[in-house]
């Protein structure tokens with residue numbers, strides 16, 4: 001029997017004064033006082049008795065505290081369910097709101113116990129439209145005219161290109177960001193996954209570059225790099241470059257990429273004949289290029305850091321700092337115009353770690369940066385159904401097979417991203433799926449660059465439906481055809497969960513995207529409990545609230561020091 005020691009006086013006071021008037025408890029406690037061995041020990045102060053409270057009684061007391069003395073809290077009301085559990089008593093309706101100090105009773109509460117295998121719960125999608133769709137586009141809101149890209153006064157060719165690909169109304173983040181970028185402000189923008197952050201920075205960049213372009217300029221010789229976009233992976237650099245090329249096409253602006261895994265020879269070739277107007281690069285490749293003096297960042301008009309959380313992660317931050325120090329970053333909008341102008345700094349991401357300010361304060365005045373933070377940042381996506389299944393490690397492959405079959409039967413198939421925590425798991429799982437006859441592709445960081453090239457693109461194009469991958473595919477990669485994200489291995493952090501889950505429910509993507517997470521290890525359970533708590537409380541995921549803060553103006557600090 002596991003037990004705890006409590007002071008006799010404290011325990012008896014709690015028993016007598018509290019609402020916990022359990023006769024069994026009192027009887028047992030009194031019994032154990034007379035028998036306690038601790039009374040006899042010389043080290044204990046005289047008169048202090050120690051009683052042992054059995055674990056099962058502690059649990060009962062905890063439950064009484066949680067339910068406030070009632071047998072159970074009724075969390076189900078008429079209408080749609082927010083949380084749907086294997087045990088219907090733990091369901092929670094959309095209409096039920098937890099009290100401020102009320103502890104939610106979690107389906108995943110006992111998931112560290114081996115008997116919980118087979119248990120499951122679902123956080124239902126309670127909204128049909130993503131929160132980042134501008135308010136006036138939501139159902140039932142018809143009063144205001146819809147905002148369009150024309151409202152931003154960007155050149156008409158760009159508006160036409162967007163219309164051709166069915167992008168007519170800006171998302172919330174685009175509405176907030178584009179005007180500010182056009183005004184020359186440095187921006188720190190944090191908004192949900194799939195909310196259209198790429199266009200938020202690319203549209204104003206291309207608009208400005210075409211406006212600044214001199215008509216008589218020779219297209220090749222006078223070209224210089226005017227915008228650098230830093231991204232964490234090769235795949236993402238290709239994706240951003242594709243969007244950029246589409247937007248640049250009518251203006252003859254050139255976009256190039258340099259990515260990790262490419263030798264110096266290849267990097268030199270990129271810059272040899274023709275400098276691009278827009279360069280999309282990974283930090284490692286750009287550092288190599290800068291060291292070999294292949295390019296010069298002194299005349300930049302824009303410096304963009306996409307996927308800010310990854311780029312300011314310790315694995316990249318030194319390189320990012322090194323690159324930023326070679327560029328001349330503006331400290332206010334006036335410095336971004338005219339002769340000898342400096343670069344406007346745009347940092348975007350779906351989550352933000354602490355420490356962003358530390359690096360940025362070395363290159364610009366943090367006080368001048370405009371922080372744009374979406375309302376639903378770090379919340380679970382309300383328009384995506386998210387299921388958690390407690391399953392034995394050995395059964396995960398079968399469960400995955402089952403989920404793929406169900407998707408085929410119920411929705412006629414679609415893109416599936418299966419996330420594993422390690423490259424080795426991707427390979428191993430790949431062999432298992434081969435044996436089961438499931439066609440798939442694999443994408444993981446340990447693959448040679450040549451093998452990796454084009455895998456995500458072929459998945460985007462629909463050449464293969466199932467992609468087994470590590471977290472390299474969770475950051476920024478966009479495909480509207482993903483219907484199901486499977487966390488074959490439970491993600492290691494909230495940030496990873498947000499990014500992985502964010503591959504569905506994207507602007508312009510499938511509306512019925514789902515996330516399925518397998519939970520097999522006891523150490524996965526805490527993360528699941530936090531996610532379930534956030535869902536039941538309708539709050540953001542814990543530990544991420546302070547991730548983004550308004551940078552303090554440097555000037556004030558200096559004045560204080562004087």
Ligand SMILES: Nc1ncnc2c1ncn2[C@@H]1O[C@H](COP(=O)(O)OP(=O)(O)OP(=O)(O)O)[C@@H](O)[C@H]1O
Nearest residue numbers: 169170171193194195196197198350476478507508
């Ligand atoms: N205004 C819009 N209307 C409809 N679709 C849009 C709009 N803006 C962007 N999209 C589409 O939304 C998808 C997601 O955009 P994008 O990749 O820029 O998202 P993101 O916010 O950068 O996501 P992540 O945080 O995952 O990087 C893209 O397919 C893009 O074409």
